[in-house]
Amino acid sequence: MKVLIGGALGRMGRELTASALAAGDEVVCGIDIAWDGSAQAIPMVREASALQAQADVLVDFSHASALPGLLRYAQANGLPLVLCATGYAQAETDAVAAAAQSLPILRSANMSLGINVLEQLAAMAARVLGDGYDIEIVEKHHRQKLDSPSGTALMLYDAVARARGGALKPVFGREGRAAKRGDQEIGIHAVRGGTVTGEHEVGFYGKSEELLLIHRAESRALLAEGALRAARFIVNQPAGLYTMRDVVARMLEA
Numbered sequence: 001m002k003v004l005i006g007g008a009l010g011r012m013g014r015e016l017t018a019s020a021l022a023a024g025d026e027v028v029c030g031i032d033i034a035w036d037g038s039a040q041a042i043p044m045v046r047e048a049s050a051l052q053a054q055a056d057v058l059v060d061f062s063h064a065s066a067l068p069g070l071l072r073y074a075q076a077n078g079l080p081l082v083l084c085a086t087g088y089a090q091a092e093t094d095a096v097a098a099a100a101q102s103l104p105i106l107r108s109a110n111m112s113l114g115i116n117v118l119e120q121l122a123a124m125a126a127r128v129l130g131d132g133y134d135i136e137i138v139e140k141h142h143r144q145k146l147d148s149p150s151g152t153a154l155m156l157y158d159a160v161a162r163a164r165g166g167a168l169k170p171v172f173g174r175e176g177r178a179a180k181r182g183d184q185e186i187g188i189h190a191v192r193g194g195t196v197t198g199e200h201e202v203g204f205y206g207k208s209e210e211l212l213l214i215h216r217a218e219s220r221a222l223l224a225e226g227a228l229r230a231a232r233f234i235v236n237q238p239a240g241l242y243t244m245r246d247v248v249a250r251m252l253e254a
Contacts, residue, residue: 001025001232002055004079006070007062008032008044012084012220016059017042019224028053031070032062048073057082057231064088071099080234083107084227086151100241106234108244109151111226113251115200116244118215119159122202125211126163133204133211134181135160135168140191140199148190152200157186160202 003020007013008030020027029043029051045051048069059082060070067088074081083096086109096107110116126135137160139153149172161168171185181187198217203210217223226244233247 001057001235002028002053003228003231004028004051004053004055004058005030005042006032006048006058006060006066007085008042009034009040010061012061012223015220015224016061016227019221019228023228025228028055031066033066055079057235059227059231060085061227064092067092067095071095074103074105075099078103080104080231080237081106082227082230082234084111084223087147097241100239102239104234104237104239104242106230106242106244106246108230109155110198111223111230111244112215112217113226113229113244113248114215114222115152115217116248118200118202118213119156119245120248122156122213123159123163125202125204125213126160129204129206129211131164131183133206135164136187136189136203136205138189138191138201138203140193140196142195142197143192145192148192149188150190150198150200152198153188153190156200156202157188161186 003025005013005016005027008017009032013030017027027042029045031045031048033046035044035046051073057080058070058074061084064085064087081103083105096105099105137153137156139150141150157170168184168186171187173189197220200215202213230244230247233250234242
């Protein structure tokens, strides 16, 4: 598989490059606005508009600001996309949906297979346990992470809110002595510190019991491996918008 990597000089871009090369894939070029012309392990350009290499798929771990250029390039070349960046605004989400009418695009806030299994387990628990259980989501990441709460925490919120009929509203942290918890809310809390790779917890709190579903990422390599699995999935799909749920569903069929 021939791969283009967006955000190739970032933490995840470097992990993805290493994982792809180890798997026998060809990284034909990396894209990163931070590239200063210095020699790298793979060919580099600063922007998608400068690309000349032919590839099977583009996997992006960069930043939401790079999205317009990536979409223009992908549409001009009929190139499948795996979008792993977080922090998209509504306009960017809408642009992805529009592009997916003519391209296969897989977008996920977290490429870990374990996280995507957690999402399904959390949705199942929310349906089965019902209104008698309060739901709280806690996420922890390293001190350098820019967005808060994490895209994965929001993905988990969406899953459990849908499972409970969509009536629950997110509450981001709590402050004040009079901030009594409401019945129709899901608390979402962010912790930032040190070098934590990533931890997500979905807690269900009933009258006499607690159920905690926890995922801990011990290495960014697992995210790179998930992104490659997503890339191998998306290159064989028709135009449309996909998520890692589709990848997991395909694995269950095998």
